[in-house]
Amino acid sequence: MRILILGGTRFLGRALAQLAVAQGHDVTCAARGVSGTAPAEARFVPVDRDDPDGLAPLAREGFDAVVDVTRQVSHARHALAALANQVGHWSFVSTVSVYADNTTPGQNAADAPVLAPAPPDVDGPVGADNRWYGECKVSIERLVRERMGEDRSFICRAGLIVGAEDPSDRFPYWVRRLSPGGEVLAPGRPTDRVQFVDVADLAGWLLHAAGTRLTGTYDGSGPALSRAELLAGVAAGLGVADPLLTWVDQDFLLARDVREWSGERALPLWVRLPEWGGLMDRDVRPALDAGLAVRPLSDTVRATATWMAAQPAAVRQGGLDPADEAALLGEWHAVQDG
Numbered sequence: 001m002r003i004l005i006l007g008g009t010r011f012l013g014r015a016l017a018q019l020a021v022a023q024g025h026d027v028t029c030a031a032r033g034v035s036g037t038a039p040a041e042a043r044f045v046p047v048d049r050d051d052p053d054g055l056a057p058l059a060r061e062g063f064d065a066v067v068d069v070t071r072q073v074s075h076a077r078h079a080l081a082a083l084a085n086q087v088g089h090w091s092f093v094s095t096v097s098v099y100a101d102n103t104t105p106g107q108n109a110a111d112a113p114v115l116a117p118a119p120p121d122v123d124g125p126v127g128a129d130n131r132w133y134g135e136c137k138v139s140i141e142r143l144v145r146e147r148m149g150e151d152r153s154f155i156c157r158a159g160l161i162v163g164a165e166d167p168s169d170r171f172p173y174w175v176r177r178l179s180p181g182g183e184v185l186a187p188g189r190p191t192d193r194v195q196f197v198d199v200a201d202l203a204g205w206l207l208h209a210a211g212t213r214l215t216g217t218y219d220g221s222g223p224a225l226s227r228a229e230l231l232a233g234v235a236a237g238l239g240v241a242d243p244l245l246t247w248v249d250q251d252f253l254l255a256r257d258v259r260e261w262s263g264e265r266a267l268p269l270w271v272r273l274p275e276w277g278g279l280m281d282r283d284v285r286p287a288l289d290a291g292l293a294v295r296p297l298s299d300t301v302r303a304t305a306t307w308m309a310a311q312p313a314a315v316r317q318g319g320l321d322p323a324d325e326a327a328l329l330g331e332w333h334a335v336q337d338g
């Protein structure tokens, strides 16, 4: 298969390019080369998609499949204008951030309501809080369906992506935190749901989709599991038996300015409930039925840990620092004992 990856210089796009090369495909990555590098075995075409004609060098080439990871509406519009006529199948990597309802568990991509598209003067996410991210992805999904038609387009709404080369501090926090053992602050309840997808599994599914001309709109995520299963699974993958988890009530954490999801003073992958109860508890049966294969958690943990050990400078530091965690645990025990 002749495949064009619009991106390919970091995380998912790079993993996709690596896997596509390994499977024997003819792989082109088109990006600026600012975020990183494409795999050496892939052909790299430097392009700047901020330039409306930036993809002109590729416009006369035919591709069996394109995979685009963009967040910028204009990037998608220009790419479709330049390439759609010469492409057999177009995959767009969207996000579960397109959904309007983050509260209700068990929703399905087929009928869950999405946000309104981005206003005309908004082209991409803005600011540290990524304002308009979901709306821009909704706009791009529409452009792809309009230009490629339902019979040539695959919309993959990725959930949290984890694994080697993860540029975020989310999954790597738990790998770092659980590896030395000792008492670990576990947020919320053991039964709270978490959901994610291994970057290599997602890459594999995107290639499967391109190869089989899969069309339609799906969530790209693995099945939800409990937070207890997640933390025990991460520990097991690291070879840590019986991690000492202390479950701390969400209201206690919120009252002490412990933050959700990612970033400074955050407990990654933790979101307040019930407000965010739908974010990591989506019904992904359709994706599994359509070829998404999910590897064991221990494989994801080992791939992440191996990468973290090999490239420590690339690992984003974030989350609760050890002194804050110890202070919070001390206070929690005092409250429980008192």
Ligand SMILES: NC(=O)c1ccc[n+]([C@@H]2O[C@H](COP(=O)([O-])OP(=O)(O)OC[C@H]3O[C@@H](n4cnc5c(N)ncnc54)[C@H](OP(=O)(O)O)[C@@H]3O)[C@@H](O)[C@H]2O)c1
Pocket (backbone or CB within 6 Å): 006, 007, 008, 009, 010, 011, 012, 013, 014, 030, 031, 032, 033, 034, 035, 036, 047, 048, 049, 050, 068, 069, 070, 071, 093, 094, 095, 096, 157, 158, 159, 160, 161, 162
């Ligand atoms: N990470 C998650 O947990 C998560 C969750 C849900 C959905 N997603 C979605 O999953 C995808 C992740 O994709 P990813 O990890 O491959 O990459 P990414 O973080 O979205 O990177 C964007 C890619 O586009 C390229 N690019 C950016 N500006 C460009 C420009 N002006 N001209 C040409 N190329 C440009 C970048 O390369 P250069 O900078 O080198 O040009 C890079 O390869 C995204 O679509 C994201 O929205 C992610």
